[in-house]
Amino acid sequence: MSLAEFRAQYLVRFWSPIPALLALGVASAYYFAITGTFWAVTGEFTRWGGHIAALLGFSPQQWSYFQLIGLNGSPLERIDGVMIIGMFAGALCAALWAGNVQLRWPTSRRRLAQGLIGGIIAGFGARLAMGCNLAAFFTGIPMFSLHAWAFMLTTVIGAWIGVKLCLLPFLRTPLRLDTAPSSLFADTASLARRARLQNRLGLLIAVLVLGFAAWRFETSLVLGLAVLFGVFFGAVIERGQICFTSAARDLWTTGRTRIAYGILLGMVVACLGTFGAIALGATPKIFWMGPNAALGGLLFGIGIVLAGGCETGWMYRAMEGQVHFWIVGIGNVIGGTLVAIFWDELGGTLALPYPKINLLEYLGAGTGLLLSLAGLMLAMLLVYLNARRFAVREGLAR
Numbered sequence: 001m002s003l004a005e006f007r008a009q010y011l012v013r014f015w016s017p018i019p020a021l022l023a024l025g026v027a028s029a030y031y032f033a034i035t036g037t038f039w040a041v042t043g044e045f046t047r048w049g050g051h052i053a054a055l056l057g058f059s060p061q062q063w064s065y066f067q068l069i070g071l072n073g074s075p076l077e078r079i080d081g082v083m084i085i086g087m088f089a090g091a092l093c094a095a096l097w098a099g100n101v102q103l104r105w106p107t108s109r110r111r112l113a114q115g116l117i118g119g120i121i122a123g124f125g126a127r128l129a130m131g132c133n134l135a136a137f138f139t140g141i142p143m144f145s146l147h148a149w150a151f152m153l154t155t156v157i158g159a160w161i162g163v164k165l166c167l168l169p170f171l172r173t174p175l176r177l178d179t180a181p182s183s184l185f186a187d188t189a190s191l192a193r194r195a196r197l198q199n200r201l202g203l204l205i206a207v208l209v210l211g212f213a214a215w216r217f218e219t220s221l222v223l224g225l226a227v228l229f230g231v232f233f234g235a236v237i238e239r240g241q242i243c244f245t246s247a248a249r250d251l252w253t254t255g256r257t258r259i260a261y262g263i264l265l266g267m268v269v270a271c272l273g274t275f276g277a278i279a280l281g282a283t284p285k286i287f288w289m290g291p292n293a294a295l296g297g298l299l300f301g302i303g304i305v306l307a308g309g310c311e312t313g314w315m316y317r318a319m320e321g322q323v324h325f326w327i328v329g330i331g332n333v334i335g336g337t338l339v340a341i342f343w344d345e346l347g348g349t350l351a352l353p354y355p356k357i358n359l360l361e362y363l364g365a366g367t368g369l370l371l372s373l374a375g376l377m378l379a380m381l382l383v384y385l386n387a388r389r390f391a392v393r394e395g396l397a398r
Contacts, residue, residue: 011097018262020240024233025266028139029273031229035079035222038143038285039233040135041087041311042126042336043069044080045329049337051075065343079226082216086230089209091238091319093231096202098239099195106324111308114171115324118307119314119331120338122300125158126311127339128346129296130287133244133310136297138263141376142270143284144368146357149375150289151297158301159248166305234316243313245304251383255390260383264376271376275369278360290354292346307331 001009028039050060050071060066075081095101106112126132129151131140137155140148165171209231217224236242247259278284287293304310307328309317314325314332339346359368 007097011094012099014241015236015239017240017242017259018265020236020242021259021262021266022269024138024236024242025142025268025270026273027229027232027236028266029142029270029277031083031226032139032143032274033277033280033282034225035229036282037079038135038139039083039229040080040131040139041084041315042123042132042332043130043135044075044078044084045123045333046127046336046340047071047078047081048075049333050340052333053337060340063340063343064347065340068343076216077219077223079222082212082223083226083230083233085212086209086227086232087234087237087315088319089205089212090231090234090236091316092234093202093206093209094235094238095316095320096198096205099198101198101319101321103321104323110171111324112327115307115327116331118303118305119328120303120335121331122303122307122310122328123332123335124338125296125299125301125303125335126332127296127336128299128350129293130351132300133304133312135285136287136293137244138267139270139274140285140287141267141372142274143286144271144274144278144359144372145284145286145289146359146362147287147289147293150293151300152379154294154297155301155304156248156251158298158303159245159305160252160301161298162302162305163249163252165302171306234319237312238316238319241316243317244310245308245313248301249305251386255387257383257387261380264380264383268373268376271369271372275360275365279365284358284360286356286358288351288354289357290351292350292354295350303335 031037031039046069047066050063050066051074053060061071070078072078075085092101106115122132126136129136129147131137131148131151133155134140136148136151141152209227213224213227213231216227242259242262244259244263247263250256251260274282274284304313307314309325309328311332314328317325318329359372362368363371
């Protein structure tokens with residue numbers, strides 16, 4: 001295989017989402033075993049909000065929420081912080097090598113406002129439940145924390161509500177034809193120059209992030225590895241176009257199943273890997289099985305559909321140059337920070353009075369693992385039956 005063929009096959013073409021999500025499931029289990037924490041992003045985004053609050057003269061270190069999740073040091077000194085930097089860099093490199101980076105504005109200003117509001121709602125719901133589509137879903141269920149099941153179920157319900165809201169007249173984006181010349185008709189020389197420039201920028205960023213990882217290795221082996229895991233996570237979600245919003249929204253709009261199946265299969269392998277890490281002595285992250293998990297999932301599902309993207313979705317799309325998702329990311333930070341501000345009232349009522357239920361301890365290790373796998377298989381069956389419902393409807397329409 002020539003270099004040009006390799007680039008066309010693996011760097012330019014998008015990857016199939018199912019193998020990509022299986023790889024993410026395996027990597028997330030190794031990440032937990034090595035770093036002692038799960039693959040998660042919104043907690044760190046909320047810490048970024050705390051740092052901004054400190055710059056504005058507040059004292060977030062004294063807020064009870066940050067006493068729970070920690071606010072020590074800077075993002076460069078935290079596992080989650082350096083991992084997220086790696087994710088952004090990995091997604092950007094992958095997009096550049098594919099020639100997929102281009103500044104793109106939404107067709108309507110209304111989409112920017114919707115992205116901000118949806119991002120705030122999603123960020124608020126995620127941090128209320130102590131996790132997003134990663135920590136309270138994709139990596140939360142493999143931690144065998146019961147709250148993640150409540151979050152998953154209500155996220156799907158919230159996505160249905162979000163779809164209904166987006167169909168309201170004032171939220172429908174008016175169709176506008178783009179009269180600007182398409183890049184499809186640009187001359188071949190210009191396209192080739194653009195591809196070469198983006199390829200070189202991708203190589204430069206890759207060198208910089210590897211240098212950053214080497215610098216973190218000097219401080220801590222775990223920090224250096226967290227950077228490299230982040231690069232892998234970011235590159236895979238961009239090439240696989242992994243967005244949990246698409247999976248949840250498709251359940252209610254088109255019945256498409258590929259991403260949903262990939263997510264569930266990824267969690268199956270993550271459960272097995274995480275179970276092994278726990279058996280070797282790693283401590284799982286377990287959170288309260290209270291109304292906060294259900295309400296947080298409901299808000300998160302509504303928010304990601306309104307915004308048009310979940311945490312993984314907005315991150316890779318922002319690196320591709322889609323301005324709308326920069327706004328969604330800002331909304332996520334605001335929403336998470338609002339939870340931190342009002343945690344005394346929210347947590348004292350919705351979370352802290354309720355138990356943290358570890359299925360491996362509550363049911364026994366073997367039973368907890370088998371029940372979790374059975375739950376994921378049941379979810380796959382429900383996805384299949386839902387897709388059949390759309391197939392029957394299409395058949396009747398013919």
